[in-house]
Amino acid sequence: MTTGLDLKYALRARVLHWTIAALILFNLATGLLHDPLEDVINLIPVHKSVGLTVLVLSVLRLALRLTWTAPPYPATMTAFEVGAARAVHAALYLFMVLMPLSGWIMSSAGTRPLAWFGLFDWPKLAVVKDSALHVAGREFHEIGGWVLLVLALGHIAAALRHHFVIRDGILRRML
Template identity: 65%
Template sequence: MQADRYNAVARLLHWLIAAMIAINLATGLLHDPLEKLIRLMPFHKALGLTVLVLSCARLGWRLAWTAPPTLPGMGAAEIAAARGVHVVLYALMIAMPLSGWIMSSASTYPLSWFGLFAVPKLAVAKGSALAGFAHEFHELGGWIMLALVAGHALAALRHHFILRDGVLRRML
């Protein structure tokens, strides 16, 4: 049974990163309406940069071992859809914080990791095409990520509560 589960590091990183991304999707979308009450952006940026580091570690770890085999009973289309979503999620786990870092490097606000140390800014000029592209990407990517995460979580819950197979258990 143990061999059919994701290993402990993969499980820990999955849930740690998932929680951080959920918080960042929320703080990203709410920072504007809540602007008068609280400044969410410094926290959003520091947490997002943490996601970047952890996602690189997770991707490296993932490439070093073989994931548990798909459960019998899953159709080819379902397997392909799940894999496709996982690949895009991995890509967004890197591209979302990276695009945030690029666009924030072009702004005048300082970048700091929870006030503990300064994060270096990338060489991106204010008003440059790269800064503009990163901004557009970050906004659109946020909505795409929100939709994919919702679909991914609903699919996992469907497996657990309706199909009652072991798909969710192997990530717990």
């Protein structure tokens, strides 16, 4: 018998989910390790290129999200659990766009060119150094990194709980 639990996310949703997830986890790590590793390696050029890639992929994913419906949740989930899942997903979508956008704003005020993996120049936004927009971008990027980290850890913990404790097949829909 086919139940809602047998349904998977569309292939394009799954491919985009795991690609963006890997790139974001990489960027959270390189962003947070940038200061302590500064004397050993400069992680920022690759951090910027990966982040700009996340921006493009996240905008594409959000646009496509409007064209697909997520598989229905099992009846065993309470209204609170469904609401919490939806709220965290919406917040993740928001930060998937705002984190790279704030980085782009912040880096546009600097003197260094933005080169995507050294292959081509990424356009800079018209941001004046120390302007309100530059400061807002920098502040958002710093605090937003921690918010995104907490959201991602909560999201991952929930996915693992569904898989190993509740065993309701939620994780398999995304595999």
